[in-house]
Amino acid sequence: MKVLLIGGGGREHALAWKLRQSPRLTELYAAPGNPGIAKHASCVSLDPADSGAVIAFCRSKAIDLVVVGPEAPLVDGVVDRLGEAGIAAFGPSAAAARLEGSKGFTKDLAAEARIPTAAYRRCRDLETTRAEILARHPPIVVKADGLAAGKGVTIAATHDEAIAAAAACFSGAFGHAGAEVVIEDYLAGEEVSFFAISDGVTVLPLASARDYKRLGDGDEGPNTGGMGAISPAPAMTPELAERAMREIVGPTVTALRRRGTPFRGILYAGLMITAEGPKLIEYNVRFGDPECQVLMMRLESDLLEVVLAAVQSRLETLRVEWSGSAAATVVMAAPGYPSTPVVGSEIRRLDEAEQAAGVKIFHAGTRSAGGRLLASGGRVLCVTARGETMSAATAKAYRGVALVDWPEGIFRSDIGEGR
Ligand code: AMP
Ligand code: GLY
Numbered sequence: 104m105k106v107l108l109i110g111g112g113g114r115e116h117a118l119a120w121k122l123r124q125s126p127r128l129t130e131l132y133a134a135p136g137n138p139g140i141a142k143h144a145s146c147v148s149l150d151p152a153d154s155g156a157v158i159a160f161c162r163s164k165a166i167d168l169v170v171v172g173p174e175a176p177l178v179d180g181v182v183d184r185l186g187e188a189g190i191a192a193f194g195p196s197a198a199a200a201r202l203e204g205s206k207g208f209t210k211d212l213a214a215e216a217r218i219p220t221a222a223y224r225r226c227r228d229l230e231t232t233r234a235e236i237l238a239r240h241p242p243i244v245v246k247a248d249g250l251a252a253g254k255g256v257t258i259a260a261t262h263d264e265a266i267a268a269a270a271a272c273f274s275g276a277f278g279h280a281g282a283e284v285v286i287e288d289y290l291a292g293e294e295v296s297f298f299a300i301s302d303g304v305t306v307l308p309l310a311s312a313r314d315y316k317r318l319g320d321g322d323e324g325p326n327t328g329g330m331g332a333i334s335p336a337p338a339m340t341p342e343l344a345e346r347a348m349r350e351i352v353g354p355t356v357t358a359l360r361r362r363g364t365p366f367r368g369i370l371y372a373g374l375m376i377t378a379e380g381p382k383l384i385e386y387n388v389r390f391g392d393p394e395c396q397v398l399m400m401r402l403e404s405d406l407l408e409v410v411l412a413a414v415q416s417r418l419e420t421l422r423v424e425w426s427g428s429a430a431a432t433v434v435m436a437a438p439g440y441p442s443t444p445v446v447g448s449e450i451r452r453l454d455e456a457e458q459a460a461g462v463k464i465f466h467a468g469t470r471s472a473g474g475r476l477l478a479s480g481g482r483v484l485c486v487t488a489r490g491e492t493m494s495a496a497t498a499k500a501y502r503g504v505a506l507v508d509w510p511e512g513i514f515r516s517d518i519g520e521g522r
Contacts, residue, residue: 104407105130105165108144109151109181110172111137113434113467113485114392117399118172118406119143120463125407132164138476139466151176154184161190168193170410174389177368178204178250193410195388198364202355202386206285207248209386216354220383223287232269235286236262242289247272249280253328258289290384292377295336296394297344299352299372300409303365305418306356308348310401310425311339312394318441320517327441328482331518333431333493334397338376347374347381355386367413393432396465396485400430431496431519432487433504434467435512440481450476450484451508462488462503483512493519 104127108119116139122128123143134157136146149156152175161169169185171177171194180197194200201208207225212218221244226232236243236259245268247255255277259265265286272281298309312334318324339347352372359366371387371394390398399406403424412421437444450469453476457464465487468480486503490496497519504514 104128104167106132106407107157107161107164107166107169108133108136108140108172109157109169109176111135111140112172112392113465113482114390114395115172116140116465116467117396117487118170118390120465121399121402121406122170125405127405127407130164132166134160137466138469138471139464151181152179154181157181158185158188158190161185161188166190168411168414170194172389174200174203174250174387177388191414193368193414195366195368196364199359199366199368200388202366202370203388204250205248206246206385207283210285210287212355212358213383216358218351218354218383219380221287221290223285226269226284226286227282229270229273232273232284232286233266236265236269239286239288241265244287244289245269245272246285246287247277247281248283248285249277251277251280253326255280290375290377290382292375292382293338294384295339295374295376295381296391297339297347297352297372297374298390298394298398299348299370300413300418300423301356301366301368301370302413302416302418303356303360303367304416306348306352306370307418307421307423308344308352309423310334310398311336311344312391312397313337314391314394315515315518318515320515321521325441327436329391329393330434330436330515331432332391332393332397333429333497333519334394334401335429337493343376343381347372351381351383392467393434393482393485396432396487397430400463400487400489401426401428426489428489428491429493429496430487430489431493431500432465432485433500433514433518434482435484435486435504435507435509435514436482437468437478437480438511438513440513444481445511446478446480448478448509448511450478453484453507456486456503456506460488460499460503460506462486462500464503464507478509478511484509
């Protein structure tokens with residue numbers, strides 16, 4: 104089977120590594136890929152936003168299946184365009200991807216399906232938003248409705264801060280994504296990333312993870328795309344996972360199917376484990392990055408089989424096997440990340456670090472130049488390990504970090520610790 108993987112970050116490196124292990128895979132292409140992915144796939148410079156070019160490439164290589172990593176092409180409808188061209192693709196349609204593309208859409212769907220989530224109000228102008236904010240007690244959560252590269256959410260400690268955040272949205276800080284704002288109550292508890300897969304009708308739980316979003320140790324500093332992850336999430340007991348499926352994920356899939364826009368793909372539920380049980384914070388419509396890296400370390404089933412079962416509407420008959428062990432990934436980022444990453448420094452001895460520490464190093468933001476490997480993005484490497492216990496997995500990952508010869512790299516030293 105010939106597969107095209109869309110994306111070029113740490114998540115896609117983990118997907119490429121896992122897809123490559125499938126006996127059914129004959130050829131793997133990645134667009135655009137990266138130097139790490141290039142060990143498992145042929146990298147092609149295709150713009151995923153240009154669906155015409157993607158379709159032409161698929162036809163020229165007789166691609167059997169397209170797997171889409173990031174959210175933007177999904178929200179833009181790449182899966183719809185491929186479907187119209189008769190090319191099978193894994194990921195939701197644009198209509199179903201609104202779960203990630205519009206926070207207001209998801210809140211309305213949750214209200215309709217009686218899914219536990221924070222009380223909210225959608226607002227389209229500053230006057231309504233101001234009144235809505237003043238009617239609530241801080242902390243108040245202010246969200247740009249659309250995709251804002253993880254930057255559209257403010258947890259405001261005061262009314263003034265909340266109003267300023269809303270004003271920034273309406274004045275174009277997030278472009279079109281901020282034309283509408285969602286104001287919601289703050290949920291206290293422990294946050295968990297919970298993953299499931301659906302073929303539109305059946306939905307199967309996959310696994311849980313914890314993402315470390317803040318830059319610094321002890322959850323200090325600015326928000327990032329994620330500085331590390333562990334799986335399973337310590338807070339996610341089997342009972343809570345069962346409740347999340349019954350009260351949140353299952354009803355979401357049912358509601359989308361009833362609306363005539365069935366969800367096929369990965370559902371990534373951001374959950375808050377509150378005193379009253381799991382509540383939905385938000386949905387993403389793809390694997391998390393760096394959560395995918397730890398999930399792929401623990402997935403024992405053939406990823407290609409799992410994805411095909413979803414695409415071919417036969418998840419009902421599938422069993423997804425997971426290792427009982429723990430996995431951890433430590434992100435090494437460029438100095439200055441997240442605001443102004445300084446790129447271009449050289450990274451050495453990755454293969455030696457992988458072998459000596461027994462880790463898998465996924466490339467997130469690297470490029471090769473004249474036989475050298477250079478940092479090319481904010482998040483650069485994801486040093487990933489499995490272990491019998493979480494502390495064994497994190498100890499191994501940190502041994503790998505210590506062996507990577509990249510003095511410029513910054514990382515958190517507390518992944519896997521704490522709550
Ligand atoms: P999002 O972009 O929706 O994932 O929001 C970013 C982060 O803000 C989430 O991962 C949570 O940590 C936090 N957050 C969002 N909504 C809420 C809420 N209603 N209560 C508490 N924290 C929230
Ligand atoms: N790690 C957060 C995300 O993928 O959205």
